[in-house]
Amino acid sequence: MNQQPYPPPPISLNTNSQYHGYQGCTTEREQPTEVDSVAGSVIENSASNPMIAAKPNSLAVHRDSRRHSFGAHLLSIKTQHLQTIMGGPKTADPGAREPYWEHDSSSNGNGASKNRPKSSLPNSKRPAIPLSSRPYDPPQDRTAMALMQRYLTHPDDPDSEADIAVQILISQAAVDSKGFEVLAPQAVESIKRHHATLNSRIAALTARLSLESKIREAAQSLLKLHANNKKLARQASEHLEAASRKVDHVATELWKLTQLASDMQRTLLQHTSGVLALGVVRLEDQSRRERESHAIQLEEARVGQDVESQ
Numbered sequence: 001m002n003q004q005p006y007p008p009p010p011i012s013l014n015t016n017s018q019y020h021g022y023q024g025c026t027t028e029r030e031q032p033t034e035v036d037s038v039a040g041s042v043i044e045n046s047a048s049n050p051m052i053a054a055k056p057n058s059l060a061v062h063r064d065s066r067r068h069s070f071g072a073h074l075l076s077i078k079t080q081h082l083q084t085i086m087g088g089p090k091t092a093d094p095g096a097r098e099p100y101w102e103h104d105s106s107s108n109g110n111g112a113s114k115n116r117p118k119s120s121l122p123n124s125k126r127p128a129i130p131l132s133s134r135p136y137d138p139p140q141d142r143t144a145m146a147l148m149q150r151y152l153t154h155p156d157d158p159d160s161e162a163d164i165a166v167q168i169l170i171s172q173a174a175v176d177s178k179g180f181e182v183l184a185p186q187a188v189e190s191i192k193r194h195h196a197t198l199n200s201r202i203a204a205l206t207a208r209l210s211l212e213s214k215i216r217e218a219a220q221s222l223l224k225l226h227a228n229n230k231k232l233a234r235q236a237s238e239h240l241e242a243a244s245r246k247v248d249h250v251a252t253e254l255w256k257l258t259q260l261a262s263d264m265q266r267t268l269l270q271h272t273s274g275v276l277a278l279g280v281v282r283l284e285d286q287s288r289r290e291r292e293s294h295a296i297q298l299e300e301a302r303v304g305q306d307v308e309s310q
Contacts, residue, residue, distance in 0.1 A: 170280055177277035180270040188271060191264055198261040205254040212250055216243035 183191070219240035226232035 173273070174277040174280045177270075177273040180274035180277070181267075182274040182278065183267075183271045188268070191268060195261060195264045195268070198257055198264065202254065202257050202261060205250060205257065209247065209250045209254055212243065212247045216240065216247050219243045 219236060223233060223236040223240055226236050
């Protein structure tokens, strides 16, 4: 049988030297292992064995090639580690190429999976990991009560941007609330009681709608179960129609009550907005009167001082 010649090894390595190198990478040779002993005995007996002589130094070449690949990858890892320590993290470069490890699902001779180095891919094909340069800011409470407490605890400068922004919001809300109706206190209390009653009825109708929907689903299952029996199928069909009518009736009532409750809630909110806008206008007018009164007092005091000086 003609033996196919093996291709030459990718690099020339001296098995008797102390170091194995590739492109400036040197790794200290390991202690002789069982594989090295077997490889040495095979090489020594290659002259006497014609089958082994046809494959000169095959085990040594495989061993050295494997060590060469591992050494190259180890150099790449050390270089990246030194760059991270000395020069900081690398910036993202779309054209950069760097080796990476890929888990190979294929099994070796023992049936176990192995990790092997694969040729590098451009960064554009890798999944991007968003990095945030800012720490996570928890959401702040933006309710009116929280903002008032925050303002009373740490009042802002009247000329600061935050205080100016709040003043703009207040003025805009007051302008938007000019057309809202301000109700009488008795009407407000009546609407609130009616709204609370509607909320209770809505909760009860929601539970009833869920129950009627389950009954309709059971009627549908019975209709499918008795499809071959005409009498039972007719009864199941009648039950299904009745259940469907109940579901539609409850859903309609629930929709009407929900719309009515929404209208009442909107009326109360508009009343509240109108009252707040009225309060803002009164406060601004009171502040303006106080400033005018203070200016008049200062003017009178200055005139009195001038008269006394004369």
